[in-house]
Amino acid sequence: MPELPEVEIVKRGLEGALLVDGVGARIDTLTFNRPNLRVLLPVHLPDALKGQRFSSFTRRGKYVVAFVESGAGFILHLGMSGVVKIIPKDERYIPAKHDHVVFKMDDGGHVVFNDPRRFGFLKATTRDDWQFDDSFRGMGPEPLSNGFNGPILAERLKGRSGPIKTALLDQKIVAGVGNIYACEALYMAGISPKRSAGSVQGKRAERLAAAIVDVLTRAIESGGSSLKDYYQADGSLGYFQHSFKVYDREGDIVDGKHPVVRIVQSGRSTFYCPAKQR
DNA sequence: CTCCTGTCCTGCCGGC
DNA sequence: TGCCGGCAGGACAGGA
Numbered sequence: 196m197p198e199l200p201e202v203e204i205v206k207r208g209l210e211g212a213l214l215v216d217g218v219g220a221r222i223d224t225l226t227f228n229r230p231n232l233r234v235l236l237p238v239h240l241p242d243a244l245k246g247q248r249f250s251s252f253t254r255r256g257k258y259v260v261a262f263v264e265s266g267a268g269f270i271l272h273l274g275m276s277g278v279v280k281i282i283p284k285d286e287r288y289i290p291a292k293h294d295h296v297v298f299k300m301d302d303g304g305h306v307v308f309n310d311p312r313r314f315g316f317l318k319a320t321t322r323d324d325w326q327f328d329d330s331f332r333g334m335g336p337e338p339l340s341n342g343f344n345g346p347i348l349a350e351r352l353k354g355r356s357g358p359i360k361t362a363l364l365d366q367k368i369v370a371g372v373g374n375i376y377a378c379e380a381l382y383m384a385g386i387s388p389k390r391s392a393g394s395v396q397g398k399r400a401e402r403l404a405a406a407i408v409d410v411l412t413r414a415i416e417s418g419g420s421s422l423k424d425y426y427q428a429d430g431s432l433g434y435f436q437h438s439f440k441v442y443d444r445e446g447d448i449v450d451g452k453h454p455v456v457r458i459v460q461s462g463r464s465t466f467y468c469p470a471k472q473r
Numbered sequence: 474c475t476c477c478t479g480t481c482c483t484g485c486c487g488g489c
Numbered sequence: 490t491g492c493c494g495g496c497a498g499g500a501c502a503g504g505a
Contacts, residue, residue, distance in 0.1 A: 475505105476505085477503105477504090477505085478502105478504090479501105479502090479504105480500105480501090481500095481501100482498105483497100485495105485496090486494105486495090486496090487493105487495090487496105488492105488494090488495105489491105489493095
């Protein structure tokens with residue numbers, strides 16, 4: 196379930212592997228092993244990237260954006276089950292099931308996008324145009340940027356009658372928060388997921404904004420204190436050990452005596468502690 | 474505009 | 490043991 200922290204780790208892992216001392220690794224070939232993921236794969240992209248060096252990587256919400264020297268690039272969303280695998284030049288690449296997108300690098304290394312459920316997608320873009328892509332239109336503030344705080348969050352929540360949990364999943368409110376960190380942040384802030392979004396104002400909004408920042412920051416930190424920690428044994432990036440307070444802990448006792456409860460909101464599981472969240 | 478529901482997809486897990 | 494139903498979830502479309 197890649198949310199902002201996992202995607203940030205993927206982006207950092209790609210930087211570490213493909214931008215060594217500021218020099219980008221060169222792409223030999225890009226291969227699509229099927230015509231589509233969630234949307235059609237961009238047929239012209241392999242030609243546009245062939246022979247190019249990677250020049251930079253960035254992240255916006257749950258998206259990774261990559262560019263090569265010519266200015267061509269792509270937007271990648273990991274969907275629900277997407278994984279980026281880095282296979283170093285001295286290791287043999289053994290194709291695996293669901294390896295849909297494969298970069299063969301000039302030095303013999305490989306970068307692979309593997310996504311069993313194919314909820315992810317990859318779109319072509321350019322350095323000049325990427326910010327105007329439909330995927331980013333209306334997207335809310337980056338929670339880990341300086342501009343994010345309680346008043347900004349409160350302003351975005353104002354007038355919304357639906358539950359705060361559902362609002363947090365809306366990328367127009369704040370970018371990069373998904374089901375797990377929405378539950379965790381609400382627990383940390385002591386706010387019930389059922390509370391109407393519009394009623395999260397003032398001090399509550401301050402607490403929630405701070406909790407979002409805290410939960411996301413700590414998740415990124417737990418993703419790896421050094422670059423090698425970013426990788427799983429198979430070279431995959433972005434999934435690491437988490438310890439959640441409430442997510443997927445139905446029935447567990449928190450704070451010595453209060454159980455975690457699971458409810459469904461907008462078709463999604465919500466985990467929270469009614470005794471601690473109002 | 475907001476809100477709500479259904480859709481996409483595969484792997485996994487519980488029940489019988 | 491094996492099969493089947495349900496669930497997981499991010500984004501988006503479409504209807505109220």
